Amino acid sequence: MEFAFTEEQEMIRDSAESFLQDHSSSAAVRAAMETESGYDPQLWTRISTEMVWPALTIPETFGGLGLGYVELTILLEEMGRNLLCSPFYSTVCLGVNSLLVAGSDAQKQQWLPSIAEGNLTATLAYTSANHWGLDSVQCLATAEGDGFVLSGRLKYVPDGHTAGLLIIACRDEGSLNDQGISLFAVPADTEGVKRRWTPAMDQTRRQAEITLDNVYVDRSALLGTEGQSGEKLKTILQLAAIGVAAEQCGGARQSLDMTVDYTKERVQFGRTIASFQAIKHRAADMMVQVECARSAVYYAACVAQEALFCNESGNNVIACELPEAASLAKAYCSDAFFHCAAESIQLHGGVGFTWEYDPHLYFKRAKSTETFLGDSAYHREAIAQVIFADSGMEQETLS
Amino acid sequence: MKISFSPEDEQFRKEVAGWLKTNLTGEFEALRFRGGPGDEHSFPQERKLWEQHMAKAGWTCVGWPEQYGGRGLSINQQVIFNEEYARAGGPGHMSHIGEGLAGPTIIAFGTEAQKQKFLPGIVAGTEYWCQGYSEPGAGSDLANVKTKAALNDAGDQWVINGQKVWTSLAHESDWCFVIARTQPGSVGHKGLSFLLVPMDQSGIEVRPIEQLTATTEFNEVFFDNAVTDADNIVGQPGEGWKIAMALLGFERGVSTLGQQMQFRNELEGIVRIAKENGAAQNPAIRQRIADAWMGLKIMRYNSLRMLSGSEDGSLQREAMIYKLYWASWHADLGKLAMDVLGPDSELLESGPYELTRLQSMYLFTRSDTIYGGTNEIQRNIIAERALGMPKEPKGRQ
Ligand SMILES: Cc1cc2nc3c(=O)[nH]c(=O)nc-3n(C[C@H](O)[C@H](O)[C@H](O)COP(=O)(O)OP(=O)(O)OC[C@H]3O[C@@H](n4cnc5c(N)ncnc54)[C@H](O)[C@@H]3O)c2cc1C
DSSP: OBOSOOHHHHHHHHHHHHHHHHHSOHHHHHHHHTSSSSSOHHHHHIIIIISOGGGTTSOGGGTSOOOOHHHHHHHHHHHHHTTOOSSHIIIIIIIIHHHHHHOOHHHHHHHHHHHHHTSOOEEEEOOOSSSOSGGGOOOEEEEETTEEEEEEEEEEEETTTTOSEEEEEEEOTTOOTTTTEEEEEEETTSTTEEEEEOOOSOTTSOEEEEEEEEEEEEGGGEESSTTBOHHHHHHHHHHHHHHHHHHHHHHHHHHHHHHHHHHHHOEETTEEGGGSHHHHHHHHHHHHHHHHHHHHHHHHHHHHHHHHTTTTTOOHHHHTTHHHHHHHHHHHHHHHHHHHHHHHHHHHGGGGGSSSSSHHHHHHHHHHHHHTTOOHHHHHHHHHHHHHTSOOSOSGGGO | OBOSOOHHHHHHHHHHHHHHHHHSOGGGGGGTTOSSTTOTTSSHHHHHHHHHHHHHTTOSSTTSOGGGTSOOOOHHHHHHHHHHHHHTTOOOOTTHHIIIIIHHHHHHHOOHHHHHHHHHHHHHTOOOEEEEOOBTTBSSSGGGOOOEEEEOTTSSEEEEEEEEEEEETGGGOSEEEEEEEOSTTOOTTTTEEEEEEESSSTTEEEEEEOOTTSOOOEEEEEEEEEEEETTOEESSTTOHHHHHHHHHHHTTSTHHHHHHHHHHHHHHHHHHHHHHHSGGGOHHHHHHHHHHHHHHHHHHHHHHHHHHSOOSSOOOHHHHTHHHHHHHHHHHHHHHHHHHHGGGGGOOSBTTTBOOHHHHHHHHHHHHTTTTSOHHHHHHHIIIIISOOOOOOOSOO
């Protein structure tokens, strides 16, 4: 047991930190916010070819670096701190993870090398409803000839309008909950796929609606076994939740740091506002949450590492903790980020309410990521079900 | 970054669990899960015997270096030892002030003669310690202590006059470490010394203070020409503050993990009640129980981070938040316990004021956010030391 970063991991953090400070400044973020794609393609090229981040967790046999989930969460935390606008999260935490969890070797060989090289972005589309539980999977897959016909409408798809590869969850007609679910890897330019950017309150993360108008896909697009991918999808979503939590943790940290810096500058009543105990104590409470958020994320990252590479070298006992660790990280970090971002506005006073200052960008990011993949109440209920070992409350009523 | 233990460590875990399973039985059975915070008053004599029993098998002071009678365990094995101890329901250590505070301070700052004199009694479970810091006028503002000590004319004894208060387990202790002012006329943290004082003497009077639980574990301690040998001073005269502060750093050691296991036992008890009485169906209670569960896990991860981090004694961010975090968590747990019990939570074990274990826990958690530095003082420390915000203005120069 050594719950601290290795030197190599610290180096990854340092290089991410300095790269993002240079390239994901407030001005850069605001420029990206104005575009429809939501990111600067030149920056993305540098990220994929110079920093080779999309290749990070892809195994070496598929053209990647073969590093693990801890390294990934280090990057995500730094990205969250700097509000990086890029398709990194969707491509890696949704696309690559789906392929790693559910794809055959042939399918991994088909897609992962292009992602590693930065030539392909990807995402996951699964919910058709106003929530995130598995019963929100409502698109239908119908076997036809040597393939399937997919139909329905998918909502809130991260970077759905720009991703090159869509991982799509559909279900057999008449199936319920986690039964009858299949996953498909579908190139975005497949006939019948219609995509529409849905502008959102948080302009630093893009989401889209995707309509499947009787899309025909070959059997080779099916990831895993037909109708049997409910558990796989859960795993993918748990890994994805840990990824968002890492971003949230970075966002909470930055909300704290920028607030403390500001209060040390701002003078009222002849002293810096940082000298008022009312402010010091609120900053201290923010720091408690930030440090706890980090502990929760790093632990979950270690669990994700074992779970993702379970069949190779992973520790099964630890891998079993994935559902709980993921819900814990997502619930805690959602609340912590929201709290810190809200306090940040309050402690900045009037300027905190302006478009010009950055606190609102974090406040909006906090809300959008809190909602995404289930809010804290949803994930606490998931934990309650583990604790009480019961089937619990109806999930929809909570999300 | 790695969260699994090595096979050797897992083997050690089995050894600890096995020893406890065969030894925490018979006459000691009744002590299981007893004597923790809020329950310090129960079975003091029996718990001392248990500690002597553990000492014979080498299970006291396990983290101390072997040359001082410890077991020299690695951090990982100390983690495991504390976890297994609490899992088995090992009773609260009567010796925690000696083992956790006095001993490490003497090891770090004491002379070789002091080590020879004081450490064996702590290891053997035959000598018990209490902490004489707080005074009526020196609580959060600890540097304001007024208790005085001066060498007698012969120069062979310190003569101590003054009063300490809130001294936990003073009535069960053989020794007290006292912060006293040895430089006449000094103020604040200057001129203080760290003295080791025997409790059994006519110059010391211990008066119990009744707590809101109607039990007694802390005391007023009066020093009226109390004495201790001239060489029972740790460090030099005037170095008391430095040593007193270093000691507080030892409080945040591995024993925190044992404390967490105790918390876990409490939480599991609450979950059991919720299942039995139907509270587990209540969505609001479910959320709070899940929240408590998460909080406890995070506490463990925080301390694993803290223990894996730098060992140079500097306080890392995760160490600075530790006290504020667990104390607040535990206070919430106390409230949760009562809310899960519902109207039953009011009913006493028996009259006139015999509390149930959970009532005791609920009431006692109100002190968690006070002793060892209140929540407000913790927040000051975090803001000033970790976030670099300005220091509180002081009224005294
Ligand atoms: C159960 C229990 C066991 C104890 N055991 C021991 C023991 O064994 N040995 C020992 O020496 N002591 C012991 N104590 C004493 C304990 O350390 C003190 O009670 C504690 O340090 C607070 O001091 P005080 O009681 O004088 O409160 P005060 O310092 O008077 O505090 C009163 C209130 O004012 C707040 N306050 C004070 N200063 C500030 C500030 N600068 N900024 C903001 N708020 C402030 C406090 O947070 C608190 O809310 C024990 C206490 C308890 C409750």
